[in-house]
Amino acid sequence: LAKTTQPISMDSYEGQEVNITCSHNNIATNDYITWYQQFPSQGPRFIIQGYKTKVTNEVASLFIPADRKSSTLSLPRVSLSDTAVYYCLVGDPDTGRRALTFGSGTRLQVQP
Amino acid sequence: GAVVSQHPSWVICKSGTSVKIECRSLDFQATTMFWYRQFPKQSLMLMATSNEGSKATYEQGVEKDKFLINHASLTLSTLTVTSAHPEDSSFYICSIVDQGKLGAKNIQYFGAGTRLSVL
Numbered sequence A: 001l002a003k004t005t006q007p008i009s010m011d012s013y014e015g016q017e018v019n020i021t022c023s024h025n026n027i028a029t030n031d032y033i034t035w036y037q038q039f040p041s042q043g044p045r046f047i048i049q050g051y052k053t054k055v056t057n058e059v060a061s062l063f064i065p066a067d068r069k070s071s072t073l074s075l076p077r078v079s080l081s082d083t084a085v086y087y088c089l090v091g092d093p094d095t096g097r098r099a100l101t102f103g104s105g106t107r108l109q110v111q112p
Numbered sequence B: 001g002a003v004v005s006q007h008p009s010w011v012i013c014k015s016g017t018s019v020k021i022e023c024r025s026l027d028f029q030a031t032t033m034f035w036y037r038q039f040p041k042q043s044l045m046l047m048a049t050s051n052e053g054s055k056a057t058y059e060q061g062v063e064k065d066k067f068l069i070n071h072a073s074l075t076l077s078t079l080t081v082t083s084a085h086p087e088d089s090s091f092y093i094c095s096i097v098d099q100g101k102l103g104a105k106n107i108q109y110f111g112a113g114t115r116l117s118v119l
Helices: none
Strands: A009-013 A018-023 A032-038 A045-050 A053-056 A061-064 A070-075 A084-091 A106-111 B004-007 B010-013 B019-025 B032-038 B044-051 B067-073 B076-081 B090-098 B107-110 B114-118
Touching (some): A009 A018, A045 A053, A045 A061, A070 A084, B010 B019, B019 B032, B019 B090, B019 B114, B044 B067, B044 B076
Parallel strands (some): A009 A106, B010 B114
Antiparallel strands (some): A018 A070, A032 A045, A032 A084, A053 A061, A061 A070, B004 B019, B019 B076, B032 B044, B032 B090, B090 B107, B090 B114
16 A cells, blocks of 8 residues: 655644645555545544545645645645644555555644 | 444543444445544554454454454444553544545545543
């Protein structure tokens, strides 16, 4: 399974855009990239998933370059409530190589 | 997406006793559920894959006799921590996989977690 590497922590202020990059150098052809958010003492929750180029939903955007060896989660205009740990997972949803392995994650701290 | 209910949310027990944690899929028939463990300030570690009607598949280093998993129906998986000790104190989280919105594939939907404290 593709190993992921993320910055351990990031700091930001309310209203700023936050970009969290994840490296996955050995991503396989059929692998998708999925991001989750986890608040303290809660289970993670899905944010966004992508395969290539750009994906956008109501809470975030995901940018994936052509070589797919990295991806960037973009959170527009963060608020205090975005303080959480963010995980990127890589895996093939159609086979047994599901994205089940969590890396260290990125702890985002948003300050007023 | 699927809704997952986990119970209890918090349990304290004495060393040597057994604790059962339930994971329910409320609106989805889950043939497979996943159990994770998370220590403070650390990431989630996959413990085992729970398979409906058959034996669970445990990750390397996880004692199957210590962490008993039963998946007797399509909506319920249980994790029993047997003869619990203080080092088993952790946050236990279950998940199921379902399709997400806008074509997202095999998204994990997690329970709220169970915090186990063994005295």
